[in-house]
Amino acid sequence: xxxxxxxxxxxxxxxxxxxxxxxxxxxxxxxxxxxxxxxxxxxxxxxxxxxxxxxxxxxxxxxxxxxxxxxxxxxxxxxxxxxxxxxxxxxxxxxxxxxxxxxxxxxxxxxxxxxxxxxxxxxxxxxxxxxxxxxxxxxxxxxxxxxxxxxxxxxxxxxxxxxxxxxxxx
Amino acid sequence: xxxxxxxxxxxxxxxxxxxxxxxxxxxxxxxxxxxxxxxxxxxxxxxxxxxxxxxxxxxxxxxxxxxxxxxxxxxxxxxxxxxxxxxxxxxxxxxxx
Numbered sequence: 001x002x003x004x005x006x007x008x009x010x011x012x013x014x015x016x017x018x019x020x021x022x023x024x025x026x027x028x029x030x031x032x033x034x035x036x037x038x039x040x041x042x043x044x045x046x047x048x049x050x051x052x053x054x055x056x057x058x059x060x061x062x063x064x065x066x067x068x069x070x071x072x073x074x075x076x077x078x079x080x081x082x083x084x085x086x087x088x089x090x091x092x093x094x095x096x097x098x099x100x101x102x103x104x105x106x107x108x109x110x111x112x113x114x115x116x117x118x119x120x121x122x123x124x125x126x127x128x129x130x131x132x133x134x135x136x137x138x139x140x141x142x143x144x145x146x147x148x149x150x151x152x153x154x155x156x157x158x159x160x161x162x163x164x165x166x167x168x169x170x
Numbered sequence: 171x172x173x174x175x176x177x178x179x180x181x182x183x184x185x186x187x188x189x190x191x192x193x194x195x196x197x198x199x200x201x202x203x204x205x206x207x208x209x210x211x212x213x214x215x216x217x218x219x220x221x222x223x224x225x226x227x228x229x230x231x232x233x234x235x236x237x238x239x240x241x242x243x244x245x246x247x248x249x250x251x252x253x254x255x256x257x258x259x260x261x262x263x264x265x266x267x
Contacts, residue, residue, distance in 0.1 A: 002176070007223045011183055015215045018191040022211065025195060026204065075202040146204050 026076045027148025033074050039067035039139050041084060041157045047118060049130070049167045057130040059123040059162065063101065066114035072143050072153075073108040080105045081142040084157075088136065090129040097138075098123050132164040175229025183222040190214020 044062040052058050065084070072080050083102035090096060100119040105111050123130070136159045143151040171179065190211055198207025 002171075004223050004225060007179060007183070008219065010180070011187070011215070011219050011223060014184065014187050015218075018187055019211065022191050022195045022207065026198070026207070029199070075198065075204050 023147035027145060030074055030076050030145060030148060030151070033071075035071040035153070037067065037069050037071050037141075037155070039065070039069075039155060039157060041065045041137050041139070043137075043160045044116065046163065046167060049163060051128060051166060052124070055128065057125040057128050059130060060119055061100075061123075062116065062118050064114075064116045065101075067112070067139070069105060069111040069141065070108055072141060073111060074145075076145045076147060077108075078106075078144045078146045080111065081144065083140050085138050085140055086123050086135045087138050088130075088133050090125070090127065090133075092127065096125070098125075100137075130162050131166070133162050135160055135162060171225055171229040172232050172234055174232040179222045179229055183218055186214065186218040186221065190218065 042064045044064050047060040047062060049057075049059050063084070067082070069080055069082060081102065081104050083099050085097045085099050087095060087097050099121055100123060101117065102120065123135075137157045138154055139157055140152070140154040143153075145151070191214070194207045194211035194214060197210050198204055
């Protein structure tokens with residue numbers, strides 16, 4: 001505390017420690033946020049269901065989705081990454097999870113929406129197990145905070161069954 | 171700054187910074203705005219630096235009482251008695267090292 005430079009150093013150090021403290025406090029309070037979101041998804045139609053040249057099944061479909069993610073946002077949220085995964089079981093894998101569609105929501109005001117879209121990514125199997133398969137759709141989300149660790153969550157939505165045979169392009 | 175001033179400056183610094191942090195967090199939490207918290211805290215830190223770092227006259231209210239020059243002449247600083255022998259002993263000490 002003898003010279004101005006030493007005092008400036010002390011101010012900077014204490015300011016940095018307190019900054020870490022308030023960011024940690026903001027992140028800690030996030031744990032008390034219990035989100036209650038609603039979502040609904042429906043497979044409108046199967047656009048294409050074929051076997052690829054290298055031997056794997058591939059499905060492209062159109063989905064109609066509506067969701068309300070506003071309760072996931074707190075004052076410490078930077079963005080929410082949400083994706084829809086198709087989950088099913090095969091003989092070789094007890095759980096297959098394939099992402100069909102994802103979206104990044106950066107503002108709370110835009111967190112409630114309805115879309116009717118073709119799947120961003122096709123459902124490609126490791127093999128040829130998809131004919132007649134019962135597939136569950138699960139909505140996953142990653143909440144990315146401004147300070148703190150990422151919070152993950154998921155919610156199972158409706159199921160659907162794939163056709164028993166490959167379809168031609170419709 | 172004198173000793174009293176330094177102690178005062180340090181106390182003011184800690185109070186200002188903690189108050190800035192608490193006020194920033196409270197405002198940010200109530201207004202649900204993280205950016206607001208950062209702005210208030212940055213403002214508080216700058217204010218603290220302006221108040222405590224420079225050598226304001228307020229921190230020099232209790233100046234140190236240095237010895238008067240006329241008094242100092244009456245009590246001369248003690249001289250080293252044997253200069254040549256002490257310097258040679260110093261040389262021996264450095265050789266041993």
